[in-house]
Amino acid sequence: KKKKQKEKQTPSHKKSKPLSSYEHFKAAEAELKTLMSSKSMDQDGVSSTAVATADVNTLLQKAKEAWVTFCMEDVKQADRKGGPNRLWQLYYKQFQQVLSRLSATTNASATVKQQLESAKIRSQLRSILNEATEVFSDLASSIWQSSDVENEPIQFGVDSPGRRCCMQCFTILGDLERYRSIHDGPGSQSSHEAKSTADFSLAEKQYKEALKIFPYEGKVFNQLAVISGYKEDMLSTIYFYFRALCSAFPFPSRENLLLLMEKARVELNDVSASAQLSGSRGQFKLLILRFTRCCAMLFSRTSLEMWEDAQKHCVRDLHQWLLAESNLTSSFPYVQIVVINICNLLYILRSPMLSQLQIITSSSNEWSREISCEEIQNHSVATLAFSYAQEIIQRFVDVIRSARSPLLPAVHIYLQWLALHRSLCFLEQPSQISFRRRLTRLFQILSPVDASSINDLNSIQLSENKMVTGFLCLGSSAQAVNSHNELLASGFTTELSEEQEVIRRAVLVRNLIHELGCDAESVEPLPTASRPSAISPNTAAVLGNNSWTFSGAGPTYQRGRSSSLSDPNNVLPQDVYDERRTAVHRQVQESLQKQHQQQQQQQQ
Numbered sequence: 385k386k387k388k389q390k391e392k393q394t395p396s397h398k399k400s401k402p403l404s405s406y407e408h409f410k411a412a413e414a415e416l417k418t419l420m421s422s423k424s425m426d427q428d429g430v431s432s433t434a435v436a437t438a439d440v441n442t443l444l445q446k447a448k449e450a451w452v453t454f455c456m457e458d459v460k461q462a463d464r465k466g467g468p469n470r471l472w473q474l475y476y477k478q479f480q481q482v483l484s485r486l487s488a489t490t491n492a493s494a495t496v497k498q499q500l501e502s503a504k505i506r507s508q509l510r511s512i513l514n515e516a517t518e519v520f521s522d523l524a525s526s527i528w529q530s531s532d533v534e535n536e537p538i539q540f541g542v543d544s545p546g547r548r549c550c551m552q553c554f555t556i557l558g559d560l561e562r563y564r565s566i567h568d569g570p571g572s573q574s575s576h577e578a579k580s581t582a583d584f585s586l587a588e589k590q591y592k593e594a595l596k597i598f599p600y601e602g603k604v605f606n607q608l609a610v611i612s613g614y615k616e617d618m619l620s621t622i623y624f625y626f627r628a629l630c631s632a633f634p635f636p637s638r639e640n641l642l643l644l645m646e647k648a649r650v651e652l653n654d655v656s657a658s659a660q661l662s663g664s665r666g667q668f669k670l671l672i673l674r675f676t677r678c679c680a681m682l683f684s685r686t687s688l689e690m691w692e693d694a695q696k697h698c699v700r701d702l703h704q705w706l707l708a709e710s711n712l713t714s715s716f717p718y719v720q721i722v723v724i725n726i727c728n729l730l731y732i733l734r735s736p737m738l739s740q741l742q743i744i745t746s747s748s749n750e751w752s753r754e755i756s757c758e759e760i761q762n763h764s765v766a767t768l769a770f771s772y773a774q775e776i777i778q779r780f781v782d783v784i785r786s787a788r789s790p791l792l793p794a795v796h797i798y799l800q801w802l803a804l805h806r807s808l809c810f811l812e813q814p815s816q817i818s819f820r821r822r823l824t825r826l827f828q829i830l831s832p833v834d835a836s837s838i839n840d841l842n843s844i845q846l847s848e849n850k851m852v853t854g855f856l857c858l859g860s861s862a863q864a865v866n867s868h869n870e871l872l873a874s875g876f877t878t879e880l881s882e883e884q885e886v887i888r889r890a891v892l893v894r895n896l897i898h899e900l901g902c903d904a905e906s907v908e909p910l911p912t913a914s915r916p917s918a919i920s921p922n923t924a925a926v927l928g929n930n931s932w933t934f935s936g937a938g939p940t941y942q943r944g945r946s947s948s949l950s951d952p953n954n955v956l957p958q959d960v961y962d963e964r965r966t967a968v969h970r971q972v973q974e975s976l977q978k979q980h981q982q983q984q985q986q987q988q
Contacts, residue, residue, distance in 0.1 A: 405457060406465065409450035413474065416443040420477050440478055447474055448519055452526065455549065459531045463545035468523055468552040475516045482509050483567065510568055517560050524553035533597070544598065551598035558590035558607060579614040587611060599854025602628040602635030609637065618648060619672050622679065623720040626727035632856055645680035648673050664711065671705050674698040675721065682728055682769045691768060699775050706783045706791075718780065718794035719848050725773035726801050726857055732766050770808070773798070774819050781822040787833050787890035793848035795826070796889055799896040800858050806900075823902035826893070833890040846889055 403411070419440060451471045455462040486509060489502040527533065531546030538547065565582035588611060594604050609624035621644055628635040652673040678698050681687050705711055777798050780791045802808060845853070852858060897903050 405450045405453040406461075409447055409454060412443050412447040412450060413470075416440065416447060416474055417477075419443065420481065444474060444478070447471065452523055455523065455527055456530055459527060459549055460543075460545040463548055467549045468520060468556060471523075472516075472520070472552075472556045475512065475519075479509070479512050479516075479563070482512060486567070506568070510564075513560055513564050513568070517557060520553045520556045520560070524550050524557075527553070538598065547598045548601075551594045551601055551604070554590050554594035554597065555601075555604050555607065558587045558594065558604075561587035561590055562607070562611065580616070582614070584611045584614065595854065600632035600856075602631035602633055602637070605631060606635045606637050606640070609640070613644070618644070618676060619717055619720055622676060623724055626724055626731070627855065629731060630727045630857065631854065642680075642684060645676060645683065648676040649680065652677055664708075667701070667705060668711070671698070671701040674701055678772060679724060679728055682732060682765055682772070685732075685765055688765070688768070695768075695772060695775070699779065702776065703779050703782075706779060712783070712790050715790040715793040715848065716851070718791055719797055719851055721776060722773070722794045722798045723852060723855065725769070725776060726798070729766060729769040729773060730857055732769055774816075778819055778822055781826050784826060784829065787830055787886050792889055792893060793846070796846070796893050796896070797848055797852060797858070799893060799900070803896055803899055804858070820900075820902045823897050823900065824904065827897045827903045830890045830894045833887055833894070835887060835891040846885055846892075848889075 448471065451462075451468075454465075455468075482505060486502065486505045489498050489505060527546055527549050531549075533544075533546040533550055536544045536547050538544070562584060565584050565587060566579055588608065591604050591608050591611075594601070605624045605628035609621050609628065612620035612624055622641065625637045625641040625644065628637040629641070655670060655673065674694065675698050678691070678694050681691050681694060777795060780795055783789070784791050784795070894903075
């Protein structure tokens, strides 16, 4: 009876709640997907069974307006619902349908009628690309202004929905420019010919802009790898695929990377069977093919019985290449080689964990975890990868004669990574002793550099650090600069002169060598780095009063009593120092082993 009374009291003309912008988008999206999935489509992309007014363009316009309104109302919620990629999927489906009809009419022996039809379809394809470019350019501009993206931090672990949405917009714009370069050419040109001859500079510009906004997205690196593959630049392709795999938000590029490595193996066999490549370009190509082959053996863990021979050939070719001064013009390829080696080693050690869910979270990243020497020694492939990286760095250091060497940026990146994994200095390998001696010689070469003109070593990123921005394996050194306004307010310009960059890099490399304890022949590598946080309470208890002393942020440690470091009579005897250093080493190893066991128990 009460129900009936309520029904009588409730007016029949009660107003329904208005739909939100997201619900409007979902309705248009569902109708559009149904329309596009219809098998009976005419040349204008409209279903013959659908109502005449509900064509694809009208529905796309509705979906676009609803999604833009949704982004303006709540960009955080829009980011959770898929961001601009959600809208792009609708445009991409329309683009694919038109492209399939274009490929069916494009061939060398096409009739006049087919050529006219192909030109008509190409014009329609061009209009789709132009419209999508305008939509996502406006969307990126609107999100940037309404969400105050410029003041959002560019830092991993900090929620930045506005930055992520803008990054997606620029990635989509890069895709549109890439499609335009391939498909908006002469009608008689095949897709393969267009890829090898097209100009992808505009697409690369958009992808790099996306990385400036948010450098932790692996998909952008994958797209850059695709373009490098079109250009047949094997080193850059491998580099970008590895960056995609080792990003904070990784992209599944493993299969693409394996296909590229197989292609390099076949090409290397063909080159080895025929005459050797001649000239500087041929020599570099052979070097990269052998380098890729060595990386492939480690990455796929196959043909390891041939590893020793392959490594010797690669290191020999690298040494011969570096001896010619004409080959030392750019630092870019050498930084790529170092980063590839680091990524390969980390991927080998991390790959058993990658199958677990939620490895990458907003607060932690598996790629930035410190590596213990037990992990290296207990993993035979990782030992090979680490020794290979050391061998390459040794060849780089051998050729450096001044602070202006283009190899110094690559050495700088590697030393930054090595300083974050200090336990690797305890690896008992003959190559370690040779490596430390080379670093000592490099320290002596860089010693005359005067750093008095440099105010702050950490204010501006060097060119190599800008290149690896977002590469979390390097820790804070790979963090992006938040904004130009902060730098200008601090009195620094955003660009360094060549002389300033040379001085800054030389001082940073010199400090890293000092931090690793390789600045003098008689000094053994210390078990801790120059940061106070690197010394655990247990280690400090073992060292007692005779601990290493740190002055400010700079690595100015000495071995001696902290009360009077300047007094040479207060220095510890060598046997006491060796004994305490062994105790510290043993305690560090036990601590790392316990941590490893705890991690295994947690995983189980």
